[in-house]
Amino acid sequence: MTKFEIIDHTADVGLVVYGSTRKEVFINAAIGMFSLIVDPGKVSGTQQLEITLDADDYEELLVAWLNELLYLFDAENFIFSQFEISRLNSDSLTAIAYGEKIDLSRHEIKTQIKAATYHQLKLKTEDEGFSAQIILDV
C-alpha cells in the first residue's frame, strides 16, 4: 500500500497520506513530511523523543503533530526517520519519534518546511482505512 503521495501546489507542497488505521496515517504523514526535508535513508534513529499533544479533533491533532515535529526540527535541529504512536484518540496523542540532530556533513537539507496548514485539510475514511490531505507551507 502506498504510504503517501506528493501533490503539486503552486507555492507550497501537498501530501496525500494513506493508512489502514488513523495511527498509520499520522505516522505516514510524518514520514512523508521528513522525506521532503532530508533523505530518510541517511537519518539514524539513535535518539528518541516522547511527544504528547492535545487538540479538539483528529484534524487539529494531525496539524499539531506535524507542527510539533517541525518545531523540534527548526528549534532543536532534530530530524526523524521513525515514529511510534502508542495512544491516539480524538483529543490527544502520545508518540515516540526516533531520529538524530542534523549533521550537515552527512545530511543535505532539501526543503525547509515552515508549517503544516489547515488549508484543504481532509482526514477521510476510505474503503480500506483512512487518508489525509495536508498542505505544507514551504
Added chain:
Amino acid sequence: MASYWKNALRKIDNCRWELKPDYKPGMRVPGLLYTDESMLEQIGDDQSPEQVANVAFLPGIVGKSMAMPDIHWGYGFPIGGVAATRVSDGVISPGGVGFDINCGVRLLRTNLTEADIKPRIEQIITRLFTDIPSGIGSEGRIKLKSNQINGVLRNGAKWAVEEGYGEKDDLELTEDGGCLKWADPEQVSERAKKRAIPQLGTLGSGNHFLEIQIVDEIYHPAAAKAFGVEETGQVLILIHTGSRGFGYQVCDDYLKTMGKAIKKYGIELPDRQLACAPVKSPEGEAYLAAMGCAANYAWANRQCITHWTRQTFADIFGQSPQELGLRMIYDVAHNIAKIEEHEVEGKKLSVCVHRKGATRAFPAGHPAVPARYRKVGQPVLIPGDMGRCSYVAVGTETAMKETFGSTCHGAGRVKSRSAAKRELSSAEVASELKEKGITFKVASKSSLVEEASQAYKDVSDVVRVADEAGISRKVLKARPIGVIKG
C-alpha cells in the same frame, strides 16, 4: 481551467476582473483580481481565485476581496491577497498574514557603480555568505540573553539601532519606523520566544536572499532621485527575509486560538486556515499584539543583516559605509495586518488591512510616507526571481482609493517546487545564472532549483499590470549580479 475562471470573472477593463459575489453563496463582497488576459491564462488550474472568494466570507470585510497581479495559490488567503475589515465589527485572521509574519524586503543604495563592483563580486559574495548566517540550522551572531528578547519584540528595528546595528536614519526609512507600537510580548508563548532567541540575524532559507543589483532602467527620474538613485549602472543591495521560526510559531499558536474563537463567535468559513476572531475581542487583540512582536522581530532581523552588509562592504572597499553611500532606500513588509484609516463609501473608517504577499503603496502627501519622500510617494520594493530583475515602484492615489493603499509584492510562482525539481537540474540552473553573469552562493542545491526563473511569472508582467492599473507606478528596474541564498 483558465476558461472556467473566465466564466466566473467579469472583465471590467484590461487590468481588472471582478469575481461576482454570487460565485459562491456566503461571499459578503465581490472579488477583484488585478490581472490581464495573458496572466489570467497562467493562473490555469491554480485555486487562487477560489481563495479570493473564500476571503470574501470574512465578517466585516469592506470594499472587495482583492488579488494583486502576482496572485497565486496560497493557503487561506491567496498570495497577493488584500482584504480590509472594519475594526468596529470585523475580524482579524492570522491566515491573512501567514506563517512568515512581516516577511519583507529592504533596499540599500550605494555610490558604487557596476565597474567598481564587478572585479570584486566573487569576494563580496563569498564574504557576505560567511558574514550573514543563512540556511537551515544557522544561528545568528547575536547572542541574546533571554531577558533581552522582550526588548526586541517590543521595539523592533529601534532595538537593533540602539544596540549599535545601524543608524537612526534607517528607522525613518522603514515602514512604521520598524516598530509596531501595539506589540506586547506578554501575548507570545514561551515556545515562540525560545525559537526567537537563536535565529535573530539570520537570512533563513527557501525564497529568502540577499542580492547585489545594478540599476538597469529608470522610468521615473524624479522619484529615483528622491530615493538616491541618479543613474543606470548604480549598485543596489536587496535583502529579503522575515521573522523566521518565531513568526511561524506565533501563527501556529494563534491558529489554535482562532479555531476555538470561530466556534465561540459563531463564524462560518469555507477554509479552516481562515480562522479568525473579531478585531475587538480578547482573541483578536491578543493576536494583533503577538503579530506586532513578530513584525518587530523581522524588522530587527533585517536591521542586523543591513549592519553586517555595510561592514562587509566597508572592509572590502576600505571605506566607511558613509563614504560608500550605503544608505537605505526603504524597508517594506509584505505579510502583515495593520490598523489604518481609509475612506470607504465616502467616509473615514478604521480598518484592519490584511496584506498577504502584498505591499503597502501609500501616495505622495500621505503622513506615513517619510518626509524626504513625501513629494513623490512611498517606495514599493518588488523583488523578482534571482535570474531576472527587480523593481522599485511608488505608491499612488489610485491604490489609496481602490486597494487600501496596496500593490503587488513580487513575481508570483507559476510552477510548484516539485514540478521545478522534475523539470530542471541544479547544474542547469547554475549554468544559466553563470551565463547571465550572476555570481551566487546557496546553502542548499534544491533551493537553487526551486527558485529558478522558470518557476516564476515574469515580474515585469506583474509590475506592468500594477502600473497600468495605476495601483503603483514604476520607478526603476535593477538586475542581479550577485546572490546569496539559504
